[in-house]
């Protein structure tokens with residue numbers, strides 16, 4: 001069995017979005033070995049945020065009491081929340097699949113895993129050889145496994161499975177200190193689960209700006225049990241006669257490899273990063289270049305490199321190649337690939353200069369650009385002074401209304417030019433408050449002009465951004 005196509009796309013996440021009308025009437029294949037729609041839709045951004053919102057509502061009574069409003073929380077109906085989420089998500093996945101598979105006559109969907117046997121040749125698990133003039137590798141990443149005894153027990157989950165559990169656990173151990181761990185810790189804590197987070201490092205979210213990582217770590221510790229400088233060594237069933245059901249014992253060790261006791265839990269979530277799927281795809285074996293962490297090497301036009309040069313007709317996008325494991329970056333790269341695949345003019349380059357991200361925890365986090373440490377090295381290199389402003393939400397009128405005690409906006413800029421180098425927010429709706437700063441960085445709008453060149457609505461929370469910009473004292 002073999003078939004040849006004008007274009008083969010491996011992976012139906014952001015890869016699915018590159019097909020515009022220009023492909024009508026041309027032969028296209030999509031190879032998808034998992035659930036149609038990929039990580040973001042099925043097991044990533046969308047269902048997690050659909051949990052974040054109701055979990056936030058469950059936490060409102062505790063917040064409201066500080067402001068003199070007594071509310072009571074009667075119940076959190078996990079199954080109703082879960083079924084609403086997956087009722088919607090599963091239907092979108094099924095409809096997307098049917099559209100490609102049934103409605104689009106020029107598109108063939110191979111619903112199976114494939115391995116590369118050449119740069120533009122794949123063999124599916126059922127033995128079909130698929131070749132194409134152009135191949136787009138959009139095969140994403142998967143949760144990294146933790147090689148500890150007991151990791152294969154059914155009580156141990158990854159982000160791929162934890163959202164579909166039938167009942168929330170009473171006690172949950174979360175291993176890892178990154179984005180996934182933080183978001184699930186917040187969700188489960190807010191709905192009333194006793195969360196213990198086990199983290200190797202000395203702060204949570206250690207890649208973020210140091211002030212934000214420190215403050216978030218403190219905020220998390222105020223809410224749930226965070227064990228820093230700790231690793232897990234084993235997970236064992238407490239009832240050895242029924243190992244697959246009931247609680248487990250998670251054994252811990254400290255940074256000096258000393259026994260650090262144990263925590264008992266009903267479930268464990270392993271969230272220790274995601275690895276690119278190049279190994280299962282066999283991308284290295286067909287001569288495509290890989291980074292040390294397994295990502296495909298691409299140039300700025302998203303062309304995959306082989307021995308340092310673009311492999312003809314081979315493109316990649318998203319988690320399988322990107323430095324950023326973020327959906328908006330995968331989508332951006334998909335738009336670049338879509339253009340470059342069909343253009344008769346010049347190729348478009350990806351723009352990764354100002355990539356924002358947000359962590360949808362409580363408090364929320366959002367960031368773009370350099371951390372303070374990076375900005376210090378940058379300013380030393382270009383001979384500029386670094387201006388730093390840290391503005392409390394609680395210093396503005398809306399912050400008073402909220403009686404906010406944790407929120408901050410931290411801005412970094414070159415003092416001489418006013419160029420904004422980084423923005424780091426922790427607090428209510430940080431993911432939205434940051435957007436004008438992302439825009440300013442993209443357009444090169446200096447800090448003082450951003451503050452004084454427009455009206456800021458009084459007394460909106462955006463005043464905290466205005467005041468942070470003014471407190472940079474850049475004069476530009």
Ligand SMILES: Cc1cc2nc3c(=O)[nH]c(=O)nc-3n(C[C@H](O)[C@H](O)[C@H](O)COP(=O)(O)OP(=O)(O)OC[C@H]3O[C@@H](n4cnc5c(N)ncnc54)[C@H](O)[C@@H]3O)c2cc1C
Pocket residue numbers: 010011012013014015031032033034035036037038039040041043044045046048049112113114115138139140141159180277280281317318319320324325326327328329330
């Ligand atoms: C829990 C969680 C929450 C997240 N939240 C956010 C968020 O809030 N915001 C954000 O920006 N990002 C978030 N992300 C990251 C985001 O989901 C990813 O960056 C994005 O989905 C990557 O898209 P992609 O197209 O590169 O890969 P994917 O969407 O993973 O698509 C790859 C597809 O390829 C298929 N595949 C892989 N190998 C093969 C093969 N050999 N043969 C056939 N098919 C194959 C897979 O089955 C998969 O469907 C989150 C991730 C997780 C896990």
Ligand SMILES: NC(=O)c1ccc[n+]([C@@H]2O[C@H](COP(=O)([O-])OP(=O)(O)OC[C@H]3O[C@@H](n4cnc5c(N)ncnc54)[C@H](O)[C@@H]3O)[C@@H](O)[C@H]2O)c1
Pocket residue numbers: 146175176177178179180181183199200201205231271272273274324325326357358359360
């Ligand atoms: N809101 C969002 O945008 C969002 C949400 C979730 C995930 N994501 C994306 O998905 C990616 C993956 O998320 P993640 O949280 O799995 O990874 P991560 O890279 O953010 O964090 C991984 C964590 O695991 C720890 N770790 C790694 N190996 C370990 C080991 N052997 N033992 C103990 N700890 C170990 C690391 O120290 C780190 O704390 C993120 O980098 C992010 O780009 C984004």
